[in-house]
Amino acid sequence: ILCRCVGEENWVDSRTIYIGHKEPPPGTEAFIQQRFPDNRIVSSKYTFWNFIPKNMFEQFRRVANFYFLIIFLVQLIIDTPTSPVTSGLPLFFVITVTAIKQGYEDWLRHKADNAVNQCSVHVVHHGKVVRKQSRKLRVGDVVLVKEDETFPCDLILLSSSRDDGTCFVTTASLDGESSHKTYYAVQETKAYNTEKEVDTIHATIECEQPQPDLYKFVGRINIYMTNEPVARPLGSENLLLRGATLKNTEYIYAVVIYTGMETKMALNYQSKSQKRSAVEKSMNAYLVVYLCILISKALINTALKYVWQSDPNKDEPFYNQKTEVERQRHLIRAFTDFLAFMVLFNYIIPVSMYVTVEMQKFLGSYFIMWDDEMFDEELGERAVVNTSDLNEELGQVEYVFTDKTGTLTENNMEFIECCVDGHVYVPHAICNGQVMPGAAGMDMIDSSPGPAAREHEELFFRALCLCHTVQVKEEDTVDGIKHGIHQGKSTSFYISSSPDEVALVEGMKRLGFTYLRLKDGQMEILNREDEVEKFELLEVLTFDSVRRRMSIIVKASTGEVYLFCKGADSSIFPRVISGKVDQVRARVEQNAVEGLRTLCVAYRSLSPEQYEEVFQLLNRAKLALQDRDKQLAEAYDLIEKDLILLGATAVEDRLQEKAADTIESLHKAGIKVWVLTGDKMETAAATCYASKLFHRNTQILELTTKRTEEQSLHDVLFELSRTVLRQHGGMTRDTFSELSGDCTDYGLIIDGATLSAVMRPGQEGSNSGNYKEKFLEICRNCSAVLCCRMAPLQKAQIVKLIKASEEHPITLAIGDGANDVSMILEAHVGIGIMGKEGRQAVRNSDYAIPKFKHLKKMLLVHGHYYYIRISELVQYFFYKNVCFIFPQFLYQFFCGFSQQPLYDTAYLTLYNISFTSLPILLYSLIEQHINMDILKKDPCLYRDIAKNSLLRWPTFIYWTVLGVYDAIVMFFGAYFLFDNTTFTSNGQMFGNWTFGTLVFTVLVFTVTFKLALDTHYWTWINHFVIWGSLIFFVVFSLLWGGIIWPFLNYQRMYYVFMQMLSSGPAWLSIILLITASLLPDMVKKVIWRTLWPTTTERIQVGTNACRNRE
């Protein structure tokens, strides 16, 4: 009974809302009471009660933390050589700091949530406006929102203070578009604009369940005015989103449809998927290796211990008897012994490495934000870091995928010319309303337009004046895109989400036709004779990126109905039935070659019958609840046909400042730059030439629909790959050969249609996979690739394709518009440009920069530095812990595998936390192996670190071997010094703790000096932390051994350090062992630098030479 409607399965996903909670008239619909959540926004993760358990759970889900927790628990449970403090204290510290940070952030969220949830809203209740807390709003409530208030939840507009039932809204906080958007009330309800009246509305709304897409909404309102219910479609133009702000409208009445966590804003704030950098992957691989080393060390020692213990005299000599309990459990002993060894050696994987890496990333990212060179005066914006996890990935980029409009170009459109039937009109730079027909006469077919042409000209200008979605904004109160035009005394602006439209409307103004306003459904334009012409706006067939055109249906004052259509040439020409197509096409192509953006304009006269048909078609599509977009698209397709071509326009989008320089630098740095654009091929190619992506001697390979029409895709692909391989085939892929530049550069142009043909899976069986391979092979050998006519999703597809190719290159996507978001999310690093097309790209990016030119410094300087810094950080951390733990491993062979620690507890605990932590942290923050100006001047230095070159296995093995060598030197140096002799002048002997302290002192000095040798940039900070750490170690040791610490139950370190320092040979051996440890690394460095210098090293020497000469 409940679900008796046809297509009931379709209704499962919808909800019914009773406006003002009024039940529908009986018998109309089945009454399905649904439960909706209240309007409480919960962005906080924790509550007061669950914070500790939930936060602990979250933190210990991280493998590293869990590992340290296990170590700590093992230390607590079994009898282990080191006290639980050694691992518990650092872990506690890390966990507490993280918990405090997260707790604080959550507290801020709680505060923000409360502020939002408790702010009051006006609700219409029994014909009266009452105040209610925002969180108590329920679906179906009718609310009153006043000007400049923010909508408390998702609403359907019922009526507004304006007679036409519209209201203006800015969605700046949602998608960053600061332009005012117009929203419409349903015709039937717009009259109910007082609280009394609105309370009498009797209607239900059926709509889909909430979805995160901000721009999509389908629904239907059923109004029970009289006995006959009226159904009207609802679309996103009726839906006011939470977070948007009401502007320029006194008040509105609207009904609540989605509340709380179901609002589109809340649904959109789900976190992005985490990206991981290549360095992090290397680090994890190293960790696994070290874990294996750790386990094998423990296993070896356990096994050897049992071999050792097989002799009872060794196992239990008279001086070291076991307790009864120890004698009994043999099987468990083996296991606990293993665990004890694990605990003894666990410091090889230090907690502090994670903390240091996190701190380095977090603090290091500030240098991007602080960079004054990446501050843009014009926009007043600086670079923004959304994720600091990927800093070092900026130094590893191999492919840059860039958007064209707004990224390479300024997206600051300027109307250049228009062409009507082949006559070219160029407005004067100074707008005086003069028309200059035929200013550049070369393309004119006949210079004296006849009456028919005159008629076309008039229509063309009117078409451009009408066919747009530009709003006129009086006064200067809008942020964002402003275009001042002087209209009488008051200043007004054209505002639109598309800068092209503004440029066109302004261009028209300069050619004598001024668009005034849209009032009461009438569009008013001021023609050349200063007369106001009025057109009744009937329908707007909005722009979308699939159709690539928009249309408008207007009724002139004379009663004629016109459809004006404007769009990309490729989407207009096929629909044109008459007009001077060839002339216009020639002009369009010429303009495109010059890098101008072209649009074609066409029209169609509609008879009243035709219009009626169109109206029905559109209405049907609009009313559809399911697949409305598809039905609308079909309807549009039917309506926009049989067009008569009027002409074309050309708008220039200037290249961004230094775009060409940036692209050239990226090329020199060995980065492949791909331009992905929705623009047409000619325009895009022109931009590419202008931005030096293609050079004059670049051989262009085309993979476009035009070619694949002539030959089969198969043949084209194979031919191209042959061409490319002929050049590269014989050559080994040497990075320097590309520098020499004697080989031909290839540039590839591919369009969206061909790309989807290439990517199409499994059509010809095995061949399709082959296409992808061939395509990739061609791409790999091209220095530049231009992909035009790309849909947003195709952009992401390309990025994915390259990402998944066999070399797994690191990709970077940069763009400014909503259409770039998919590729920004897909690429390893996504960069948003703070452009004119809203903030969506910036919001979804990992980093955001004001201008494209800043990419150069971002990659070549910041990326390079971060990579150098973090790779040293990672390698050094492993190195210093090998040095630290390996002597302890060796010591087991001399203490009967009894798990005797070599170092004192304090040393074990503090080694990674304080003695050796700050120098490497500061190194990894401020090291500059080369001056940043040189890095910028010499982009080829970027190649030196390509392909994760500093974190490859050979380097890692070198560091590890070096660590083992140092450990052996330290341990056996001390061993031979201690072996059976004294080294004091008073004949007294030293004990085991002096032995350990000697090794430890050498260790701390060696690893610190090793870092000092690697430091190329000694600021006072480096001096401070490096020498400061050593001094701290000495002072700490003096203090630690100088006092009987009352809270300790052992005083084994008492005076050990001082006694050691009082002995001359100890000093001598410390010096000797440090030198011996550092010697091979120094020799290796010098020899390598001389024999196989990297470009970086050549430059380093070069600059030094320069500086010395000066």
Add this chain to the structure above:
Amino acid sequence: MVKQESESANRPDNTAFTQQRLPAWQPILSAGIVIPGFVLIGLAFIGIGVALFVTSRSIQVLELDYTGDSNGSPCSSCSQSVVTNCKCSLNFTLTTLFQGPVFFYYGLSNYFQNYRRYGASKDDNQLYGDLSYFTSPSSSCSPYDYDSSKKPIVPCGSIANSMFNDTFTLTWTVNGTTNNVPLDGKGIAWWTDYNIKYRNPSVTPLKNAFNGTVKPINWAKPAYELDASDPSNNGFVNQDFLVWMRRAALPNFRKLYRRIDASGDYQKGLPAGNYTIDIAYNYPVRAFNGAKKIVFSNVSWMGGRNEFLGIAYLVIGSLCVVMSIVMLIVYAKFKFPDEE
């Protein structure tokens, strides 16, 4: 205007630090610096090495094994059986003066004082003179915390229990007369050990502090009677005890037993002549293949004889020089034509 201000507010601080342009010293480890550096270091090391080696060579060491493994050796009888109060004596002859000051060590080998459980088996609080730990020693001392009759052992633990208990007297025979060589047992342990780290309870007489406790199982005398000759050298501050309590780092070790008192005939050291060491052989080591020895050694500023340090300095020093030559060859061969 408002816009202008907000722009400058958003503008990053233009300081040397934020712009990563702090003044810095930028050294490069190039061959030009490293090679002369290596030569210098190498020469300095060779110099030190020679000095150390020569010094080390001048140090006299006399080692006498008295484990008694082989049948011919003087202490074999003591080592064979479990005889208590076994005495044996060892003879040696000095043809020249053994330069003073001479230190008298005993040495043990294959003896793991660095076992972890062994090392933990003591109670620092007890040894600090805290009487409350006399009656309830720390469990780390187990199995030497209580004796079979559940009486607390003081000092508890394995280290104390296994204290080395061979004693030696040294006699010098010259011209038929036998003289006892005076041995000085003061200052053989660290000063801080017997003054600060270890303390006797402030009870007089000391014996009373030990009421209700028993001596370690292997000990012949209780802690407060370790040194009959000097009452202040008893209890936990007995220096032989302290020497033993400082665990050796490695399984073959020496511990200082006495210093030859530099008085009378021995002012310059041990004069030439025949010497006899009378050993009270108590300490069993054969069960774990250990060895015991007596070592006489004098020291220099660099301690006892240790050729390792001198040789290591020589090796590293020569390596530095060799490496600098290698680097020079490499540098000359590959770098100079490149530089034009």
